[in-house]
Amino acid sequence: MPLEATEYRGCTEFQNWSRSRLLRRIRRRSSSSVALTSVPQVSLTDSETNRDVLLVVLLRGGMDGLTTVVPYGDPNLYSPTLRPDLAVPPPGDPDGAIDLDGFFGLAPAMAPLLPAYASGQLAVVHATGSPDPTRSHFDAFSYLEYGIPLQPLDVYSGWLARHLQIVPPTGNGLLRAAAISGQVPKTLADAPATLPIADPSSFAFPGSPVTSSLRQAVIEAAHEFTIEPLASAAKGTIDTIAILQGIDFLNYAPSGGATYPGSAFGEAVKSVAAMVKADIGLEAATVELGSWDTHNQQGVQAGDMANLMADLSTTLAALHIDMQDRMDRFAVVVMSEFGRRADQNGSQGTDHGHGNCMLVMGGHIAGGQVIADWNSGELLHPDLLYQGDSLQVTIDYRDIIAEIVQNRLDNADLATVFPNYTPTFRGITN
Amino acid sequence: MFKSSGVLGPQDRVWADQVTALTRRRFLKAVMGGAAAGPFAGLAHRAFGKLSGFDLPDEVDVNDLDPLLQRLVNRTTFGFTPALYEEVEELGFDEFVETQLHAQGIDDALSDAMISGYDTLTMTSDEIYTVYEEDDGVPIRQLVEATILRSVFSKRQLQERMVEFWSDHFNIDILDGLVPFLKTADDRDVIRTHALSTFPQLLNASAHSAAMLFYLDNYANSVGHAQENYARELMELHTLGVDGPYTQQDVEEVSRCLTGWTIANRDNPLGFGSFVFYPPYHDTGSKTVLGQFIPAGGGESDGQTVLDILAYHPSTAAFIAGKLCKRFCAYDPPQQLIDDVRDTYLATGGDIKSMLRVILTPNVLHSMATPKFKRPFHLMASLLRASNASIQNPRLLLEMLFIMGHAPFFWPRPDGYPDDLSAWATSLLPRWQFVSYLFDGVFPGVSVDVDSLIESRGLGQGYEVSAIDQVLGQPFTTVEVDLLNDFVAELPAQYAAKFQDALGVATTMPGFQWY
Numbered sequence: 001m002p003l004e005a006t007e008y009r010g011c012t013e014f015q016n017w018s019r020s021r022l023l024r025r026i027r028r029r030s031s032s033s034v035a036l037t038s039v040p041q042v043s044l045t046d047s048e049t050n051r052d053v054l055l056v057v058l059l060r061g062g063m064d065g066l067t068t069v070v071p072y073g074d075p076n077l078y079s080p081t082l083r084p085d086l087a088v089p090p091p092g093d094p095d096g097a098i099d100l101d102g103f104f105g106l107a108p109a110m111a112p113l114l115p116a117y118a119s120g121q122l123a124v125v126h127a128t129g130s131p132d133p134t135r136s137h138f139d140a141f142s143y144l145e146y147g148i149p150l151q152p153l154d155v156y157s158g159w160l161a162r163h164l165q166i167v168p169p170t171g172n173g174l175l176r177a178a179a180i181s182g183q184v185p186k187t188l189a190d191a192p193a194t195l196p197i198a199d200p201s202s203f204a205f206p207g208s209p210v211t212s213s214l215r216q217a218v219i220e221a222a223h224e225f226t227i228e229p230l231a232s233a234a235k236g237t238i239d240t241i242a243i244l245q246g247i248d249f250l251n252y253a254p255s256g257g258a259t260y261p262g263s264a265f266g267e268a269v270k271s272v273a274a275m276v277k278a279d280i281g282l283e284a285a286t287v288e289l290g291s292w293d294t295h296n297q298q299g300v301q302a303g304d305m306a307n308l309m310a311d312l313s314t315t316l317a318a319l320h321i322d323m324q325d326r327m328d329r330f331a332v333v334v335m336s337e338f339g340r341r342a343d344q345n346g347s348q349g350t351d352h353g354h355g356n357c358m359l360v361m362g363g364h365i366a367g368g369q370v371i372a373d374w375n376s377g378e379l380l381h382p383d384l385l386y387q388g389d390s391l392q393v394t395i396d397y398r399d400i401i402a403e404i405v406q407n408r409l410d411n412a413d414l415a416t417v418f419p420n421y422t423p424t425f426r427g428i429t430n
Numbered sequence: 431m432f433k434s435s436g437v438l439g440p441q442d443r444v445w446a447d448q449v450t451a452l453t454r455r456r457f458l459k460a461v462m463g464g465a466a467a468g469p470f471a472g473l474a475h476r477a478f479g480k481l482s483g484f485d486l487p488d489e490v491d492v493n494d495l496d497p498l499l500q501r502l503v504n505r506t507t508f509g510f511t512p513a514l515y516e517e518v519e520e521l522g523f524d525e526f527v528e529t530q531l532h533a534q535g536i537d538d539a540l541s542d543a544m545i546s547g548y549d550t551l552t553m554t555s556d557e558i559y560t561v562y563e564e565d566d567g568v569p570i571r572q573l574v575e576a577t578i579l580r581s582v583f584s585k586r587q588l589q590e591r592m593v594e595f596w597s598d599h600f601n602i603d604i605l606d607g608l609v610p611f612l613k614t615a616d617d618r619d620v621i622r623t624h625a626l627s628t629f630p631q632l633l634n635a636s637a638h639s640a641a642m643l644f645y646l647d648n649y650a651n652s653v654g655h656a657q658e659n660y661a662r663e664l665m666e667l668h669t670l671g672v673d674g675p676y677t678q679q680d681v682e683e684v685s686r687c688l689t690g691w692t693i694a695n696r697d698n699p700l701g702f703g704s705f706v707f708y709p710p711y712h713d714t715g716s717k718t719v720l721g722q723f724i725p726a727g728g729g730e731s732d733g734q735t736v737l738d739i740l741a742y743h744p745s746t747a748a749f750i751a752g753k754l755c756k757r758f759c760a761y762d763p764p765q766q767l768i769d770d771v772r773d774t775y776l777a778t779g780g781d782i783k784s785m786l787r788v789i790l791t792p793n794v795l796h797s798m799a800t801p802k803f804k805r806p807f808h809l810m811a812s813l814l815r816a817s818n819a820s821i822q823n824p825r826l827l828l829e830m831l832f833i834m835g836h837a838p839f840f841w842p843r844p845d846g847y848p849d850d851l852s853a854w855a856t857s858l859l860p861r862w863q864f865v866s867y868l869f870d871g872v873f874p875g876v877s878v879d880v881d882s883l884i885e886s887r888g889l890g891q892g893y894e895v896s897a898i899d900q901v902l903g904q905p906f907t908t909v910e911v912d913l914l915n916d917f918v919a920e921l922p923a924q925y926a927a928k929f930q931d932a933l934g935v936a937t938t939m940p941g942f943q944w945y
Contacts, residue, residue, distance in 0.1 A: 060843070135662070135681075136672050138845055156852075182835025183853050196857045198835060203859060206866035211921060211931050218917045219862070219938050225909050226940035230803070233856040241859070290842055295659040296647045297443035346655020347440035347647065352662070387678070 051170055052331040052362060052408040053276050054284045055269075055319075056160060056187055058145075059312070061293030062137065063336035064350055065357035066380075066391065067300050068110055068309060069124050069370065072096075073103035076380035083344040086300050095301050100124070103377065104370045108301065109309035112317040116361060121320065121327060123365050123428060125358040126372035127379055128395040129338060133387070135352040137293070140337035145186035147398065147418045155419070159398075160284055161191030163405055163417050169193070171281015174239040178275065179286045180268040187286055195236050200271045201249035205241050216241075247278045258321035265289045266315045273322050276330065292336060295349040320361060331362030331408055335397060341389045342380055355391035358400060364408055366430040371395065399423045436698035437708045440650035446607040495903075499523065501795045504945040505758055506530055507587035509812025510903035512886075514587070527790045530588035531783045533626060541584035544821075548572040550614055555640060555703025556696070559611040566610040570839075573604070573614050575824045577838045578831075581811040582821065592625040592782070593617075594807070595757050597838065598846030600636045600668060602645045604839035609641050612703055613839055616641035629750055629780035630741035633668060637737055638705040640693045646844065649692040651685055652711035661685035663844045669740040671749035680720055687724065687732035689713040707733075747775035751785065753849075758789045760800040761851060767798060801944040803851050806834035808945065809861055813868065813937055814876075816902045818883055823875025830867070834860040865937045869930040880929050898936045906941040913939075 071077055072090040088107050089096040097105025098114055104126065106113060116122035132149035134140050143149040147159030157165075164176055176193040179185055184196045197203055205212055216238050223234030252274040260266040268287045275282050289312060291304070299305045316332070323330050339356030361367065373394040375384055386392045402414045402423035414423060438446075499518050503510055506527070518526045529536065545551060550558050550569040562568045581590050600621065604613045616639045624632035636642050643649045646660035661684035666672045690712030694704040707730040716726040720743070724735055740746055751771035755763035771788050778784040788794075804812060810827060813819075821827075831837040835857060841847045848854075867873055869880070883901060898914055899906045906914075918932055925931075936942065 135678065136666050137843065138666075139672055182857060183848070184856055189852060194856075196835075198833070198857075198860070202833075205859075206863040207870055207934060208927060208931065210925065211927075214917065214920055215931065215935055215938075218913050218935055222910050222913050222939040225907065229852060230855045230858075230940060230943070233858050236856075237858045237862075293659070295657050296440065296650045299444075303444065345657040346652060347443070347650040347657050349647075349657060351658050 051410045052329050055272055055332045056286045057334040058185060058288045059292050059336035060288055060290040062338050062340055062352055063292040064340040067107050069126060069357045070097040070105045072105050073377055074380045082342055085348055086298055086344045101370050107309055109306045110313045112313040116320040117368055120368040122361045123367040124370040125395055125400055126370055127355045127391055128358050128397050129356045129393045131393050131396055137337055144337055157190035158187040159417050160187045161189055163411055164191045166413050166416055167411050170283055175243055177284040181288050185286050193236055195240055200244055203244045243280050247274055249274055254322035256321040256324055258318040260318040261314045263311050265311050269315050269319055296347045298349045327363030334359035339391050342385055342391055343389060353390035354386040355393040360428055364429055366427055371426050399426050400428050403428050436695055437706045438649045438693045438695050440655050498792055498796055508581045509815040511815050523792055533586040533589035536585050538585050541580050544579045544583050545576040548576050551576055554701055555612050555615045556701035559702050569614050570604055570610050574828050574838050578824050578827050582814045589625055593621055596621045596625055601841055601844050601846035602641045603842045606645050608644050612641035626782050633741050634737055640703040643693050648688055651689050653689050653713040656685050658685040667844055669746040674745040683717045683719050684736050686713045686717050687736045691733050747772045751775055754785055757849060759794055759798055764798050803855050804943055804945050805854055806836035817878045819876055819878050821876050826873040830864045862938050866934050869934040904942055910939045910941050
């Protein structure tokens with residue numbers, strides 16, 4: 001009868017699994033609870049690797065890159081037909097941009113990032129993004145995160161997941177990547193030893209301490225007979241409980257006097273810093289910041305988007321200070337699914353567009369510059385707008401990430417990370 | 431505060447954000463408590479008065495459950511109870527489905543009693559705004575808690591599953607702007623009213639819903655101020671699907687058709703939150719949508735024409751059919767079944783009952799259905815049902831849904847909570863925490879009486895762990911039962927919470943995670 005529950009829960013061979021063997025395993029697991037809770041740290045000096053830990057920040061909703069990093073040197077930005085109410089004025093004007101390089105400037109709410117930029121560890125890439133034309137949030141993120149723009153949506157592993165599949169673990173391999181969110185984003189879909197950890201500080205096994213290790217052993221054993229990804233997730237969860245138990249997140253003291261904002265995003269990024277510094281073998285993490293879909297009353301100087309930019313910039317600025325002692329092997333990539341239209345809409349907002357900017361930070365990132373191909377400074381000229389209304393993608397985001405993957409993550413198999421694409425390195429690493 | 435026009439317009443977002451600027455922080459703080467004070471500290475216990483759970487029927491021997499009827503129960507409800515199974519056995523497959531499809535005919539006194547203390551459920555948006563302007567957490571909490579209680583106690587279980595389905599499909603973030611005051615009416619007058627009627631009616635109601643008009647910004651969509659947020663999601667997520675036959679041009683034309691569809695403000699005699707077509711906002715020119723010419727001067731009917739084009743489009747039929755099959759049959763349902771449901775949609779004008787009848791057959795559930803992983807809300811409801819939990823205050827259940835990442839109406843993006851294995855099967859610890867907290871009695875206001883649970887299922891005090899499936903009504907594999915027996919054997923002899931722990935471990939095992 002095809003309705004047998006067992007059919008779906010594992011191979012029938014396991015139905016005959018020796019009970020005494022199971023019992024032995026449980027006893028062993030449960031009696032080794034001391035070892036379980038003290039997972040040895042992976043010291044960087046002992047490690048053979050020189051790979052960066054990579055943090056990917058996903059800005060969901062379509063961040064307006066013409067606001068965050070303002071191309072104030074392009075005269076078309078201030079055309080009365082483009083975004084008369086939204087364009088950030090040039091430096092020197094009231095509420096003007098903060099100059100970066102004589103052509104681009106930061107929105108006032110992004111000002112906290114200026115020290116990181118000046119230190120040479122923060123770079124901006126502009127007129128970049130995924131070349132896929134879709135303006136659907138969900139498709140755009142699928143192409144971006146699976147790493148397959150302009151290709152059929154039939155690859156269901158993330159680009160970062162494929163990288164982790166290729167390279168050996170830098171540490172014990174028990175928790176290679178963490179998504180600081182309720183679910184694993186597509187960037188990490190199908191990644192080995194990867195879990196969603198919405199709140200690392202409360203990742204503790206519940207219930208009576210008397211039976212805790214025994215219950216963990218039974219639960220782990222029961223999940224050996226189920227299907228993926230459930231089976232691996234159960235084992236990974238139990239391993240991770242032990243790993244994170246050794247980190248005091250609530251009393252974590254950032255270095256250098258760094259202060260993270262108390263926002264959910266700030267807390268999430270801070271917890272990544274704590275995990276990296278605890279040397280648990282973490283190789284990658286993702287953090288998400290949503291609500292960038294500013295169709296209505298965008299609030300460039302004050303309001304929705306200004307608040308988001310403040311959250312983003314103060315968090316990244318704190319991370320930059322906090323991670324100085326680790327910056328040699330740490331990198332951050334910040335990106336969104338698409339930019340917004342160059343022209344504002346009727347409700348003081350912007351609709352879905354195309355090209356955008358990315359932020360890249362790290363000790364070996366060629367910072368202090370804006371990497372862009374702005375077509376003699378007039379990429380916002382009406383004749384040059386993508387589909388007549390949006391910033392072009394002149395630098396494929398895969399160029400930037402591929403260079404980081406090869407030079408900072410020590411993985412030259414770029415054809416697996418980004419199939420059917422030959423990246424052009426843009427000098428984002430040094 | 432409001433413009434004298436009596437309707438919300440593009441500029442009102444600023445006001446709306448000011449009104450509810452603190453909602454998100456205030457609400458989350460209230461619900462989640464102070465992080466430093468421990469997981470459940472500082473939450474006031476609000477007495478509801480003790481309400482009983484289910485009427486316990488005579489002994490039901492789980493080992494003798496008909497697997498097909500068990501599958502039917504799992505697919506059409508939020509989980510097994512002995513009473514429900516007995517009812518299914520009595521009615522038979524087809525009659526049970528028919529009964530559930532005609533939900534209004536089912537007496538639901540127990541569930542109604544459970545939620546009778548929630549005053550906002552029957553209020554208009556205007557009344558909610560008037561009473562709770564300064565405390566918008568109240569309508570949010572009441573709606574979510576009522577949703578939990580209904581999923582556990584309502585006898586209209588298929589209706590509840592469909593409410594969940596459509597709440598995902600027409601997702602609205604309850605924390606967005608004015609939505610805290612508007613979602614209650616959307617849940618009642620759109621989702622619940624039409625959950626089992628026809629898709630065109632449901633779509634039409636949603637398009638007129640203030641919560642949707644606000645969430646996707648159509649209230650701010652006016653001539654010369656066109657913006658395409660709702661128009662795009664209307665086609666991509668609500669009707670044609672992302673692979674549907676529409677272009678960027680169609681998105682812009684649909685948004686023009688829907689200019690002027692907005693929301694009454696508080697100066698309006700219709701009452702805040704009513705749908706209003708406001709002619710000064712409307713783009714009176716001609717439009718072309720999906721190749722169909724819409725002449726100039728159509729006014730409000732432009733939007734209606736768009737909804738009709740979309741509601742009866744074959745791509746919409748296929749899109750809805752695919753999602754229904756995925757929800758009720760399998761993650762990867764057979765194409766033939768999807769085609770059959772699509773054809774039924776087209777033949778019946780999108781009749782939801784008729785489509786469900788195609789899926790909820792013995793043949794489909796027997797031969798085509800494959801197991802689906804319970805999403806956290808489903809896990810919670812099914813465990814509360816299986817354990818005959820007594821709920822006096824569901825407040826902490828809401829908190830637990832936050833921790834599990836699945837609080838109803840809190841998904842921020844318009845695509846709704848995912849219905850995929852990969853989205854949920856890697857986040858296990860919050861599920862384990864919930865199960866453990868429940869049996870350990872950590873939630874004030876929610877309790878499981880383990881002893882009477884055992885007794886009620888005919889096991890008496892001399893129970894065997896091997897009979898755990900008899901308690902929970904869900905078959906466990908022999909490996910799982912062996913492991914449970916080993917677990918109990920390994921426990922210290924004097925350990926008091928033996929069966930609490932055994933139930934906690936059992937419901938953490940894979941066997942309880944699928945439906």
